[in-house]
Amino acid sequence: MSRSQGPGADVGALLFEALEPAVTDGGLFLEAVSVVGSGRHRVVQVTVDLADGPGGVDSDLLADVSKAVSTRLDEVDDLIDGAYLLEVSTPGLSRPLTEPRHFRRAVGRLVTLTTSGGTLTGRIREADGTAIVLQPPADRAEPLIVPLADVVRGTVEVDFHRVDDAQD
Structure with a gap:
């Protein structure tokens, strides 16, 4: 499991811990959290997936979990200073199968x-x-x-x- 990667890896690990309950409560599995870029161009990338088994993530469920992640980020705003763009997505086909x-x-x-x-x-x-x-x-x-x-x-x-x- 990838907890964080790229610039801001320490922040990514802290965000993973903060966001995991919101994602799990929403019915999904938190794959990874990373913070990339700097200054006004920072992006918080959150990758979520179904916990197990075949199937896909329903777009309504993804939207609900995205809102929960956004709300949780507002609650832990001391972890990220300033503005950032939030991206919540699924791994897609390009994810290597490793687990x-x-x-x-x-x-x-x-x-x-x-x-x-x-x-x-x-x-x-x-x-x-x-x-x-x-x-x-x-x-x-x-x-x-x-x-x-x-x-x-x-x-x-x-x-x-x-x-x-x-x-x-």
């Missing part, structure tokens, strides 16, 4: 996994704290089980044919 929770969030999505033995691409059927189960390719009957310990890097691929789209 078991990330893989559980990607169930149903097409991913590329770099492992100690090479690179694999497939749709995640299941994921837990120990392994990722990929849907078998057309030439294989059994699913491919990849131990999480073997995964060096994982990324979600842009996919115009998601499994849940075909079921709607």
